[in-house]
Amino acid sequence: MSSDTAAIEVRGLVKRFGRVEALRGLDLRVPQGVCFGMLGPNGAGKTTSVGILTTLLRPDAGEARLLGRDVVADRSRVRRDVGVVFQESTLDPELTPREHLDLYGRLYRLPERRRRVDAMLDLVGLGDRADECVRGLSGGLKRRLEIARGLLHAPRVLFLDEPTLGLDVAARAAVWRHLRALRDAGDTTLFLTTHSMEEADSLCEEIAIIDGGRRVAGGAPEALKAALGGDVVRLWLERAEGAGERLRQAEGVRAVAVDAGEGGCELRVTVADGPRRLVQLIEAARPFGVREVAMQRPTLEHVFLHHTGHAFEPEAEAR
């Protein structure tokens, strides 16, 4: 198989559950070796997509290929190539971490199983808790065991469905650290679903924004944000006259909105590469009496809003 075969190729994927249409013609292409993020609010179809791509669900229409193989017709082969870290726990509370990994090592018929199990336990920092029943482990440790299980057989594509949902800050940082190391090693394609903008932004080289079972935008997070026009610098000035014209001539400025009020005005300057040009903008505005300055960088939240026309579910974010 050539390396330009996509890790994941999805065309027109449709999945219905009764009357609910979870996926409505989803298209995706994920190159090999990248860390790809599927970003969307709850109910956007993320878990359903992972279900189909990992052979647990059958699509009602459309086509999904993993490393060139059809996930329905060739599912036995696909199962060897994927690892999955599910959103919910998939651990047997009565077994120990070592027993879990040993079980899967046997099912995947791994050579040098014991050595590999030990190495995975060490990798996720479970070495000294390896022989305690899972029942007694904290949420963060359980999640790390799930990741170890997903990685044990060195899958070519690793799916992570909301890998840090419900974790505290420290546990989340630990999971991110593992994922970054994995991403930088570059052997495994990572497919991450998340409703955390921060997670998508800090981990993924490429993302797809999905909403209502469809892909609404995609690309590198930086490019998506840059496509919105750049950073917004807000300047509060003492005098408004001529300030707009002066700033429009500054380098990199794309738009200036002036909001004049009594005894001063507010300027909203859209500029490419804001951090580098901030000083120069302040210099240009100095003759008009600069009172306050603030800069906003566009976030994926803005990207989402721009492409879907509605905000990301605030209640989902708060959970």
Next chain:
Amino acid sequence: MSWLADAAVLFRREALRYRRDRAYWIGQIVFPLAVVGIIGFGLNDVITLPTGAEYVGHLATGMLVLVVGSGAVGGGFSLIEDRETGFLRALLVAPVSRAGIVLGKLAARLLASLVLVAVLVLLLSLFTPLRVESLGAVLVSVTGVTAVFVALGVSLASRLRRLESFRLFAALVTVPLYLFSGILYPVSTLPAPMRALAYANPLSYGVDLFRYGFLGVHELPLAVSSAALCGLSVLATGLAVVVFDRSARG
């Protein structure tokens, strides 16, 4: 034969769980001992059996069938547990044959049944006429009854999502099977219509084989009982694999 290797791997996992499940062992050992000790001796001199065996021995073999059967239905129960803990989901994404999952459960339950029967017979033989009269009949009956009930449990668990529904349906199916199988009273003395029901009940053949294995007496032809039980085990297990496989497709 990858399904056989998968079954062996999953057998290990189930066996580990059984070994740790103290409540299961205590319950399954104390309950039959209490029933036989209290009810068996209470009725021993009141009831005369056509086989000539003592009632306490009759009841003891009946209780063995009951614990083996109810334990085996628990094999299906464990499938619901596996679904609820999420364990099944991760298993289904791995390259594992569906038959291997069902057979792994069956094999582990069979081992648990054999250990349970051995312990109980050892204890019961201290105060009842229970002895191993025919090891062959014991092995065939324990295996057959375990297989049929594991298959029943797995089939129910594949169709039902909720624990409560499973308990209800399992009781609905198994209680009549037990009542018309001769675990409490001999089948041959029942009125004709009830006797017909008993003969239509596959468990009756298992009970009769148990009785031959542990007391040396039987009411039905041994060849018929063995053939019926073996045939049914294979059929039920096959059916359970198919039902489970269907339920595992999204």
